[in-house]
Amino acid sequence: MPDMSPIQLSADSLSSLRAFLEQFCHNSHVDYYWIENDIAVLQLSDELASLMDGPRTPGYICKLALSPASAQAHTDAELFIPGSYRWDRFLEITLDQARVSCQYVVGIPGFLDGNSAEAPEEESGHLVYEPHILSHWRLSYRTEHVTRRQVLDLAVNLVTGHLQSGYYQNLLRCNLADKALPLLPRAKRQLSFKAAYRVMSDEIEHILAQEDSTWAKTAQSQLADEIQALEKYYRDRLAANAANESLLFEKEKRIQELKQRSHPRVLASPFATTLVYIPMICYQASIGKQTLCLRFDPISGQALY
Numbered sequence: 001m002p003d004m005s006p007i008q009l010s011a012d013s014l015s016s017l018r019a020f021l022e023q024f025c026h027n028s029h030v031d032y033y034w035i036e037n038d039i040a041v042l043q044l045s046d047e048l049a050s051l052m053d054g055p056r057t058p059g060y061i062c063k064l065a066l067s068p069a070s071a072q073a074h075t076d077a078e079l080f081i082p083g084s085y086r087w088d089r090f091l092e093i094t095l096d097q098a099r100v101s102c103q104y105v106v107g108i109p110g111f112l113d114g115n116s117a118e119a120p121e122e123e124s125g126h127l128v129y130e131p132h133i134l135s136h137w138r139l140s141y142r143t144e145h146v147t148r149r150q151v152l153d154l155a156v157n158l159v160t161g162h163l164q165s166g167y168y169q170n171l172l173r174c175n176l177a178d179k180a181l182p183l184l185p186r187a188k189r190q191l192s193f194k195a196a197y198r199v200m201s202d203e204i205e206h207i208l209a210q211e212d213s214t215w216a217k218t219a220q221s222q223l224a225d226e227i228q229a230l231e232k233y234y235r236d237r238l239a240a241n242a243a244n245e246s247l248l249f250e251k252e253k254r255i256q257e258l259k260q261r262s263h264p265r266v267l268a269s270p271f272a273t274t275l276v277y278i279p280m281i282c283y284q285a286s287i288g289k290q291t292l293c294l295r296f297d298p299i300s301g302q303a304l305y
Helices: 013-025 046-053 068-073 086-101 168-172 191-210 213-238 247-262
Strands: 031-036 037-043 059-063 103-106 125-142 147-157 164-167 175-177 265-287 292-299 301-305
Touching: 013 086, 031 147, 046 086, 086 125, 086 265, 103 213, 147 168, 147 175, 147 191, 147 265, 164 191, 191 265, 213 247
Parallel strands: 103 265
Antiparallel strands: 031 037, 037 059, 103 175, 125 147, 125 265, 147 164, 265 292, 292 301
């Protein structure tokens, strides 16, 4: 008799679901609370309900279960796991907001208070908003038998072209808003979005070049063995059917299909991109007759030259 018990999620999977839901609620200003480790209650506004279920849908309370087992135990809760209706709708809204998002950092703990009427004074430096393109990339490692994924977040300063990895984690502790602080000037973008994506692509190629390629070599060796076996199969058939053009065509077609299906490859695709204006501290330094602009990023704590 088949096992009909609900699928159990790993602790890491459950933690990721909770983190995604909490971040969604934070970004969308949704009130929520947990009644169990994997049961959340959300108060959806009229605006969010309309995005979720269609125009003019009034706001309502939504109860979500982050595991099939809890969904069975709480019949008034909707399942919230990848592939479920609620998950797909939340993800679509998140991706749509990310595609059109332009945000300004208005608060940095211990440095910038968005409620202050004056910009913080930095000795011999000044604070200026510099545009950054922040993009999440999904890397899919594929062979015929194995597919694994990882997500990278990369940020490129559109004034200097400087790239940072993992910047999104730094932003989580900051306050962001749709409007800039009026007390801070904005620097003009020097780098095109196309050039910024090229910087990111180069970084991804560098990351992949440093990784262990054993998985690809193993898959390539298996592919070579399968091609060899396929060629032997057709060689034996062609020996009994000399000059059979349809058989030759079939052989080439099957070899190409095998290569396309089994050739190891990594697919990189950006799935969420945001333009973020970061307050940077800029210093002017004179060396001989040359004047240099030095920068300090108070969010990542990095000095940029």
